[in-house]
Amino acid sequence: MNPLYDDAVRVFRDVPRTAELLTAGPVALTRAHLAGHVTASTLVLSHDHAEVLLTLHPKFSRWVQLGGHLEPGDATLADAALREAVEESGIPDLVLHPEPIHFDVHPVGCGGGSAHHDVRYVAVAPEGAVFTVSEESDELGWFPVGSLPSPLADATECLIAPALAAVRHA
Numbered sequence: 585m586n587p588l589y590d591d592a593v594r595v596f597r598d599v600p601r602t603a604e605l606l607t608a609g610p611v612a613l614t615r616a617h618l619a620g621h622v623t624a625s626t627l628v629l630s631h632d633h634a635e636v637l638l639t640l641h642p643k644f645s646r647w648v649q650l651g652g653h654l655e656p657g658d659a660t661l662a663d664a665a666l667r668e669a670v671e672e673s674g675i676p677d678l679v680l681h682p683e684p685i686h687f688d689v690h691p692v693g694c695g696g697g698s699a700h701h702d703v704r705y706v707a708v709a710p711e712g713a714v715f716t717v718s719e720e721s722d723e724l725g726w727f728p729v730g731s732l733p734s735p736l737a738d739a740t741e742c743l744i745a746p747a748l749a750a751v752r753h754a
Contacts, residue, residue: 586610591660592622595703599687602701612701613654620689620699624658624665625651626680627704627743628673630726631711633751636744638733639672640723643693646737647727649704652720665705673724674716678707681754685746688739706747 589610596602602622611617627649628637638647650672651665658664666680686704691697715724727733729744 587659588654588661588664589613591662595661595684596622596687596701599701601689602687605701615653615694615698618695618698620701621653621694622661623651623653623700623702624661624668625649625702625704626665626669626678626707627685627740627747628669628675628678628707628709629729629747629751630709631713633708633748634729635726636729636732636747637673637675637709637715637724637726638736638740639721640725641737642720642722644737645722646735646740647725647733648737648740649743651702651704661703662705665703666707669707672718672720673709674718675709675713677710677713679710680705680707681750683750685750686739686743690739704743706743706750708751 605612613622641648650669652668654664684703688702692700717724
């Protein structure tokens with residue numbers, strides 16, 4: 585029994601490409617699966633939903649949401665997404681919306697060439713939240729949701745509308 589794997593199967597059941605990837609079993613949650621593996625990320629909004637916290641990714645020098653690889657201690661994909669957001673932002677009291685807002689598959693250089701099957705969540709920071717740049721980022725910054733920085737990763741801007749919709753209907 586693997587709760588994280590079971591959660592991944594549930595979350596990705598309607599995402600054909602990733603559902604197929606998961607037929608490989610729990611290995612598809614790890615970097616060891618060179619055909620691709622599941623990752624989890626979080627778009628962090630300010631308490632008033634007016635700004636978004638983005639990181640300048642050190643490997644490809646583009647602004648993206650916070651996130652990364654799953655770890656054995658993660659019980660669910662939502663847990664992994666929240667853990668990554670807290671680790672990368674230094675903000676301990678993020679409130680994660682429990683359901684994903686987006687799914688994306690993109691090529692990466694892991695293991696010489698692989699793909700991330702990324703599940704994306706949204707979290708809201710407490711009022712007055714102050715971030716800390718981690719070793720996993722070149723830079724972090726708050727940006728108005730209508731004025732995102734450049735260069736921006738391709739699939740980051742498309743997260744704004746579903747993130748705002750999710751937190752407004754929570």
